[in-house]
Amino acid sequence: MYSLIFHWGLYAVLPLMAMSGRTIMRLPRKIQEHHRKVYNNAPYQNFQRGFHPEKWEPSAWMTLASDLDAEYVLLTSKHHDGYCLWPTSTTDYHTHRNVVGDFKAAALQAGRKFGLYYSWWEFRHDVNRGTPDGEAYLRRMVAQVKELCDTYAPEIWWFDGHWAFRTQHAVDAINEALAYIVSRTPNVQINDRTGATPELEAEKKKSQNFMPPHCTFRVYRDRALPKFAPRVPWEHIGTVGTSWGRDKAQKPEDYKTGEELWEIEQKVEALGGRVCWNFGPDVDGSLDEMEVTALTALAELRRKSKESQR
Numbered sequence: 001m002y003s004l005i006f007h008w009g010l011y012a013v014l015p016l017m018a019m020s021g022r023t024i025m026r027l028p029r030k031i032q033e034h035h036r037k038v039y040n041n042a043p044y045q046n047f048q049r050g051f052h053p054e055k056w057e058p059s060a061w062m063t064l065a066s067d068l069d070a071e072y073v074l075l076t077s078k079h080h081d082g083y084c085l086w087p088t089s090t091t092d093y094h095t096h097r098n099v100v101g102d103f104k105a106a107a108l109q110a111g112r113k114f115g116l117y118y119s120w121w122e123f124r125h126d127v128n129r130g131t132p133d134g135e136a137y138l139r140r141m142v143a144q145v146k147e148l149c150d151t152y153a154p155e156i157w158w159f160d161g162h163w164a165f166r167t168q169h170a171v172d173a174i175n176e177a178l179a180y181i182v183s184r185t186p187n188v189q190i191n192d193r194t195g196a197t198p199e200l201e202a203e204k205k206k207s208q209n210f211m212p213p214h215c216t217f218r219v220y221r222d223r224a225l226p227k228f229a230p231r232v233p234w235e236h237i238g239t240v241g242t243s244w245g246r247d248k249a250q251k252p253e254d255y256k257t258g259e260e261l262w263e264i265e266q267k268v269e270a271l272g273g274r275v276c277w278n279f280g281p282d283v284d285g286s287l288d289e290m291e292v293t294a295l296t297a298l299a300e301l302r303r304k305s306k307e308s309q310r
Contacts, residue, residue, distance in 0.1 A: 056285030258297020
């Protein structure tokens with residue numbers, strides 16, 4: 001099975017931000033200098049004014065997804081920065097346009113399966129502290145997942161930010177949200193990024209076939225392949241360039257070609273996995289032409305391979 005994920009959010013406003021979810025001071029020096037020069041060290045939250053989802057036409061993404069023969073499509077409902085792409089009742093830090101709802105409607109209209117990415121962690125919070133602030137964050141996180149489940153019922157959940165959850169109490173909050181999802185959508189697919197307690201980390205290191213509670217597929221590390229063919233469902237997630245979000249500092253040589261993507265897909269298939277490729281849209285929803293070109297070439301190679309096997 002082949003899928004696409006769209007990493008879209010406030011981080012698209014910063015043309016040199018290769019990784020969404022980092023605070024300004026943790027970014028590389030060249031990006032800090034760019035931020036001081038162009039944005040006068042504005043707080044990250046101020047970039048809401050530069051993010052324009054109202055100009056976005058979701059059907060254009062879905063037309064491309066259909067052309068690329070993607071079975072399902074995913075959207076980053078909330079990344080590590082905490083900014084929500086739906087009008088959530090849990091915080092005022094969200095888009096006015098219902099990006100998640102419009103994405104789902106367009107996906108179903110195009111005959112694609114619909115899924116959501118959600119980051120458990122936000123870089124503004126320490127989720128492991130036994131403090132009122134930490135506890136309030138956990139409750140809000142669970143409420144957001146339940147809200148997304150009840151309102152949009154995604155068929156696939158792609159969770160991330162799990163590494164920040166190192167206590168059993170924090171992981172218990174994740175498991176509460178997962179149990180709720182499974183109770184509402186029994187056939188749902190859920191990846192394995194559900195916490196990083198010492199016990200969970202030890203189990204994952206001991207066996208690539210270990211599956212945490214409520215999960216249905218493994219993803220291992222970003223852009224990585226397992227050493228041997230797993231005996232459990234698994235997915236490879238990768239980028240065409242070097243970035244997940246839109247990074248205009250990338251050079252042509254930073255992008256993989258269709259042939260290089262095809263080579264990766266063949267390795268994944270040989271190991272019994274499926275592939276999810278990434279798009280990093282611009283602030284207005286336009287797509288990176290280098291990513292489009294490479295994935296279009298990949299789709300053509302895939303079609304030729306199927307025809308040769310008939």
